[in-house]
Structure formats: structure tokens, C-alpha cells
Amino acid sequence: MLDPVLARIDADLPQAIQRLLALLRIPSISTDRIHAPDCEAAADWLVQDLTDMGFRAEKHPTTGRPMVVGTAGEGRRHLLFYGHYDVQPVDPLALWDRPPFLPEVQDTAEGKVIRGRGAADDKGQLMTFVEACRAWIAVHHKLPGRITMFFEGEEESGSPSLIPFMEAHKDLLRADLALICDTDLFDRDTPAVTTMLRGLLGEEVIITGPRMDLHSGMYGGAAMNPARVLARIISALHDENGRVTVPDFYDGVEELSPELRAQWDGLGFDQTSFLRDVGLSIPAGESGRGVLESIWARPTCEVNGLSSGYAGEGFKTVLPSKAMAKISFRLVGQQVPHRIREAFRAMVRSMVPPDCQVEFKEHGASPASVMATNDPAFEMARQALSDEWPRAAAFTGSGGSIPVAGYFKTILGMDSMLIGFGNDDDLIHSPNEKYDVRSFHKGMRSWARILAALA
Structure with missing residues (x-):
């Protein structure tokens, strides 16, 4: 069942890029009230796109920017996918090489990229999952399981409406597992399942x-x-x-398990280069702790x-x-x-x-979020990613915080699986933001594989 879906994703890549470019043209800056109508327009665009695919989709008003929720499919496991359609402000505008909401595909030394505000954070990431579902439906006329899409419009402005909305719509949102696509690859050839958030x-x-x-x-x-x-x-x-x-x-x-430490040791992380890139040379954390452990698990x-x-x-x-x-x-x-x-x-x-x-x-x-990786779904997803990328996927940590993962646990009682396809040089929150076409393409294929494994 999977191979024709992957072939459909490959054949439909030009059209998928055009759909992403259309979403990127909407200046959905959540922090600026002037752009409130644009956030409404982005939500409407997503509702229409999901509806056209066969989802029961609806825009839900809040005291701030609207939420989008759509559900389709049936199956033993219910998956909730989360992303956000709002974007950061574009200042300083003078540092952009082209208008931030006139996106285009560009050739670079690293390959083709999609350039524009929101390309990597988070519209491009969000659409990798949407396009994977589109391919499943196009090939099999149904999804491989029950899937709910949940798109927020205030992530870049502190998510003031998120907790009240989740509290009020627990039955609509509760699932077996949440999937979040707002993180990065470990490196260009190594995918990651983030299982720890500080x-x-x-x-x-x-x-x-x-x-x-x-x-x-x-x-x-x-x-x-x-x-x-x-x-x-x-x-x-x-x-x-x-x-x-x-x-x-x-x-x-808690200390790292021997299995997780071995995975991290196998990533080949160069802590000397990591520090040298910012003009430093000596790790400054706890004595006896490596840099990866210091930023992910301490x-x-x-x-x-x-x-x-x-x-x-x-x-x-x-x-x-x-x-x-x-x-x-x-x-x-x-x-x-x-x-x-x-x-x-x-x-x-x-x-x-x-x-x-x-x-x-x-x-x-x-609080920190630590995912229950003893759930077989995590290893299944890791193997599915490994089948798509040149190097095997790893369970990794994150030095940053993604509060929504904690809310899914405390409010809805479910763990989150964080999988993203960004690169360190994507310039999120900065002028000239981009998303590699390779990340977009292989991200779609990755989600298709994960859906085949999980749903």
C-alpha cells in the first residue's frame, strides 16, 4: 500500500510546492492586529484545503486568532497532528532579498529552496503532513487510519488562546498520540524523533x-x-x-539510559565545531558532561x-x-x-x-516533557524515518521548549512525537527564511511512511 503513495508524492511535488507557495503568500502575522484578517484568511485557506481532501474541517473562533480542526478516516489508532499557520514579523524588512510574502523557489549551493516568511516555521512543515495525507487519499480513496488536524494561529505570539481552547474541546482533540512538525533534522542526512523537551x-x-x-x-x-x-x-x-x-x-x-547515550554517541556530533562557530572553544556546563548531553538532558x-x-x-x-x-x-x-x-x-x-x-x-x-518511548509507536516511527533518509534516525533531545507538547500531556493525557525536517540554516524568525525543497519532499515521504507504520 505504501509504494504507490510514495510514487504519488514524487509525481505531485510541483503541485505541492505551488500549494505551499499559495499559503506562504498570506501574511498571517499573529502578533500584529493589522494582520488579523490575514490570519483569518490563512485559517480559511486551510479549512478549504482540508475540506477538498474529504476532511470534516471547521474554523473555530477564539478571543485571538482562530483554530482549525479537521478529522477524517477510521482506524484502531487515532492520531492528532499539530502545526501552526501564523508566522513571525518580517522586521528588519531591509535585510530581505525579496518581499517576504512573495515566495519563490530558488537555486542555491545546497540545492533548491523555498524562500519566504513561514517557509520553514511552520507552514512548510505543516504542509508536509497535509500532502502525505493528500497522497494517501488520492491513491487509496481513504486515509490509513483516523487523523485529526489541529492548526493554531497564535504560536508565534505566546499561544494565549491555546489552553482555553484545548480545555473547552477535549473531546474534539483527544487522540492516542499527538504528532508535531515544528523541529529540525539532526543534520541534513539524519532525521530525528525529539523525545525530550526542556x-x-x-x-x-x-x-x-x-x-x-x-x-x-x-x-x-x-x-x-x-x-x-x-x-x-x-x-x-x-x-x-x-x-x-x-x-x-x-x-x-535522571541519568541517560545506556541505550540513549549510545544513540547520541553514534550521531558523530562535533562539539568543537559547534562551539567554534560562535567564537568559543571550551564547554562551560557541568564537568564531565558532553555538549549534547548538556543542552538536551541537563x-x-x-x-x-x-x-x-x-x-x-x-x-x-x-x-x-x-x-x-x-x-x-x-x-x-x-x-x-x-x-x-x-x-x-x-x-x-x-x-x-x-x-x-x-x-x-x-x-x-x-515543566519538561519526556516522551514514553517504551510505546512501540516511537520505534516504529524511528524505523520509518530511517527507511527514507540516508542515515538512521535517532531519538534526540531539544534544548528549547515547545509548550504545546506539555499541554497535550497535562490537558489531553497523551504523549507527543516531535518530528521535523528543518535545517540549522533555515533562518527561521530572520530575514530570508527558507525551507529546502529536499526537506519538503522527503518530509512528505517520511510522514507517508510513518502513517503506514502507525495508523
Whole structure:
């Protein structure tokens, strides 16, 4: 049943590219209210496309941008596919080589690419799955199982409507497994099934000392300097081995299994080149941990911003009244965000002298997502990907966070399988975004293989 579907995908590639170009022409920027009608238009386009394929599709209004949900097929396993049709703003426009919403296919040194805003994030990725389903229906007049499509229009603006919509439509969305296409290949020839997503906790710390900025000649040495207090707190957050010193921070952090470590070791990751590309040479994480393990499977504490005193041109001998730091924690395993927040704040308060005050501001908290790879579906999908690409697929982690995967688990009670076909040079969120035609083509074929294996 699979071979004719793959042949149909190959034959229909020019038409599939034209459909993607049509979707890319819609400037569905969710963060800008001026583009609210364009988000409606993108949702309408998807509803019509799914309907034409035989899905029961509908646009669902929200307090923000609409959701699109479509269902078709029957079968033992029910799969939910998630993607987002909204895109990032295009600024700075002057750095684009062509208008961002006039997409085209271009020849490059790496092969043909589809150039335009949203090509890789996430319209091109989304359409790989849609086109795989289109080919199944064209060949067999039905899907290989029951499939629900779920497309969001606010992913690039924080998904404010996502949780309320999922809470209100559990019966519509609940399935056996969620599929998400918003990630990358490990390298151009190695596909990946992302099975670990780090969580994220954000804290802003503000230390206040004197009521106003003071002359350092008159008060230096007599008045407590909040910048000095903050510097001492930050320096105490890690020990000499790079471990985070917040009390009980590593509760819920698990070691890699030997099988997963062997897979990662077999990827041939060049940590020297990884660091050299950004002007560095020495890994800075926990001692004895490789770079891949550090960014995929270990928790972190990082300072993301600092401000205090005079930072303008020249020099000003001021003793600042305030000092501020923005600090983020990437979380793994079963770490509990609110417990870490409480432990961090208690640690900071214990280091603030009596003459200073501390204020905290929350900036989000989400736990890590760890997929149940003992479900045979994960190995089946990995093997299906391996059959399509030059190198065998691997179960990988992600240093970033994709909150929707956590919501699928907490709200709908189902795991997510994250499979994407982007490359590191796709310039998502940047001018001249692109998606390789090879990624688009093999992405469609990959999903067809995965559907044959799972559904």
C-alpha cells in the first residue's frame, strides 16, 4: 500500500510546492492586529484545503486568532497532528532579498529552496503532513487510519488562546498520540524523533539599596551597593564544577539510559565545531558532561540580562540605587518549576543584607516533557524515518521548549512525537527564511511512511 503513495508524492511535488507557495503568500502575522484578517484568511485557506481532501474541517473562533480542526478516516489508532499557520514579523524588512510574502523557489549551493516568511516555521512543515495525507487519499480513496488536524494561529505570539481552547474541546482533540512538525533534522542526512523537551522557568530579581543613586566618593564604602549584592548572588549560583547550587535543584533529574547515550554517541556530533562557530572553544556546563548531553538532558541556570547604575557613554561615579538580573532555568525530567522558584527565592533572600530589599517578578514556568518511548509507536516511527533518509534516525533531545507538547500531556493525557525536517540554516524568525525543497519532499515521504507504520 505504501509504494504507490510514495510514487504519488514524487509525481505531485510541483503541485505541492505551488500549494505551499499559495499559503506562504498570506501574511498571517499573529502578533500584529493589522494582520488579523490575514490570519483569518490563512485559517480559511486551510479549512478549504482540508475540506477538498474529504476532511470534516471547521474554523473555530477564539478571543485571538482562530483554530482549525479537521478529522477524517477510521482506524484502531487515532492520531492528532499539530502545526501552526501564523508566522513571525518580517522586521528588519531591509535585510530581505525579496518581499517576504512573495515566495519563490530558488537555486542555491545546497540545492533548491523555498524562500519566504513561514517557509520553514511552520507552514512548510505543516504542509508536509497535509500532502502525505493528500497522497494517501488520492491513491487509496481513504486515509490509513483516523487523523485529526489541529492548526493554531497564535504560536508565534505566546499561544494565549491555546489552553482555553484545548480545555473547552477535549473531546474534539483527544487522540492516542499527538504528532508535531515544528523541529529540525539532526543534520541534513539524519532525521530525528525529539523525545525530550526542556522546561523553562523565568525569574527577574531586583535588589534595592539606597533610596536614590549616590555619589560614590561621598558614600562609597559606607553605603551598601546593590550591584555588589547582586554580583555575589549570581556568582553563588554555580559551584566550581558548573553545577547549580540552588537547594534541591537536581531533584527529579535522571541519568541517560545506556541505550540513549549510545544513540547520541553514534550521531558523530562535533562539539568543537559547534562551539567554534560562535567564537568559543571550551564547554562551560557541568564537568564531565558532553555538549549534547548538556543542552538536551541537563538542567541549567543562566543570566539573560543585567542592569545597574550608569551604562552610557563616558563615566559616572555613581553608587546605584537598584540592580536587576533576569535569570532563566531550563528544566529536565521531573523537576517541578514552582519548587525551584521557591528554593531560588529563598536562597536569594538569605543573601540579601538588612539594608537592601529584594523584589521578584515571574516570567513563566513550564515543566519538561519526556516522551514514553517504551510505546512501540516511537520505534516504529524511528524505523520509518530511517527507511527514507540516508542515515538512521535517532531519538534526540531539544534544548528549547515547545509548550504545546506539555499541554497535550497535562490537558489531553497523551504523549507527543516531535518530528521535523528543518535545517540549522533555515533562518527561521530572520530575514530570508527558507525551507529546502529536499526537506519538503522527503518530509512528505517520511510522514507517508510513518502513517503506514502507525495508523
